[in-house]
Amino acid sequence: MTAILVWGAGAVGGTIGAHLARAGYDVHLVDRDPAHVAAINEGGLHIEGPLASFGVGVPAMLPEQVDRAYDSILLCTKAQHTAEAADALAPWLSPDGYVASLQNGLNEHVLAERLGAARVIGAFVNFGADYQAPGRILYGGRGAVVVGELDGRSSPRLDHLHQALRSFEPEAITTDDIWAYLWGKLGYGALLFATALTDASIADVLASGRYRPMLTALAREMMELAALEGVAPRGFNGYAPEAFLGGGDEAASFEAMVAHNRLSAKTHSGIWRDLAVRRRPTEVDAQLGMAVEIARRHGHPMPRTERLIALIHDLEAGRRPLDWSTLDALETSDAA
Numbered sequence: 001m002t003a004i005l006v007w008g009a010g011a012v013g014g015t016i017g018a019h020l021a022r023a024g025y026d027v028h029l030v031d032r033d034p035a036h037v038a039a040i041n042e043g044g045l046h047i048e049g050p051l052a053s054f055g056v057g058v059p060a061m062l063p064e065q066v067d068r069a070y071d072s073i074l075l076c077t078k079a080q081h082t083a084e085a086a087d088a089l090a091p092w093l094s095p096d097g098y099v100a101s102l103q104n105g106l107n108e109h110v111l112a113e114r115l116g117a118a119r120v121i122g123a124f125v126n127f128g129a130d131y132q133a134p135g136r137i138l139y140g141g142r143g144a145v146v147v148g149e150l151d152g153r154s155s156p157r158l159d160h161l162h163q164a165l166r167s168f169e170p171e172a173i174t175t176d177d178i179w180a181y182l183w184g185k186l187g188y189g190a191l192l193f194a195t196a197l198t199d200a201s202i203a204d205v206l207a208s209g210r211y212r213p214m215l216t217a218l219a220r221e222m223m224e225l226a227a228l229e230g231v232a233p234r235g236f237n238g239y240a241p242e243a244f245l246g247g248g249d250e251a252a253s254f255e256a257m258v259a260h261n262r263l264s265a266k267t268h269s270g271i272w273r274d275l276a277v278r279r280r281p282t283e284v285d286a287q288l289g290m291a292v293e294i295a296r297r298h299g300h301p302m303p304r305t306e307r308l309i310a311l312i313h314d315l316e317a318g319r320r321p322l323d324w325s326t327l328d329a330l331e332t333s334d335a336a
Helices: 011-022 034-043 079-092 107-115 156-166 178-195 202-207 209-228 241-245 250-262 270-276 284-298 303-316 324-335
Strands: 004-007 027-030 045-048 054-056 070-075 093-101 120-125 128-133 136-141 145-149
Touching: 004 011, 004 079, 011 027, 011 045, 011 054, 011 070, 011 128, 011 136, 011 156, 070 079, 070 156, 079 093, 079 107, 079 284, 093 107, 093 156, 107 120, 120 156, 120 178, 145 156, 145 178, 178 202, 178 209, 178 241, 178 270, 178 284, 178 303, 202 209, 202 250, 209 241, 209 250, 209 284, 209 303, 209 324, 241 250, 270 303, 284 303, 303 324
Parallel strands: 004 027, 004 070, 045 136, 070 093, 093 120
Antiparallel strands: 045 054, 120 145, 128 136
């Protein structure tokens, strides 16, 4: 069994890496946080929460300490670090190896540009996890896990990755249209960015009838863009893309998303955590900003998405509070 390198051992990478290691896979972790790396090497990686509670010994290293080639690399960094990570891992990706992007956004485009499309596998994940402290990850809620080749074909390497991920999420699946899931997640992701404008939980914001028309319009902008890209987004965990294009019941989708999020011990998004807890830039430019760039090429207006990006930047800079009033400010895009 060849080793699997997990590049980025935070919430997503740490949770998946620990489960794979517990299942017997030869897993190596890379993270750029020296304290996290040291804690893992000294005391193991610990997964906590209602779904799993265990520790596992797994080797961890800083990026500059990698010294061998890997056939399988799972990229689990924040979206804004994709290009940097791709350049750093490129020397350690074997000639016939692949990188799978277990991230948010359309990072497969960035990886394909830097590494070549044939060396990239697409992936979509929607489980709930949070980095707690060096060596400790909260696994708070299950969610969809989907992998697929960028061109939709089947392949032995895709089967191998799928089998490995099933040791983490038994209902993980493969798809011949990974872009459908990635665009679906981008629409849902826009809603999560909106919930992060407040201190309220994801479920509480989505449950508020006061904001549903605005949130519907926000998701519609992204789903209309997906259609212009020739993609029919796929739904997951309550999010029904067609409901935000007038082809379904958006109220039912909201209720299903609320129900899904109520089940998770992770009550707030990673976006909110970046703003409120870790005090660092979010993925807004790498996710929603990339979508706006694509929209401009189509001549597709996205005033609400652009307003949301500006509000997130305000929060990052400390110009606005995490409060319902900031969510209210998103409505001003109606006049744009």
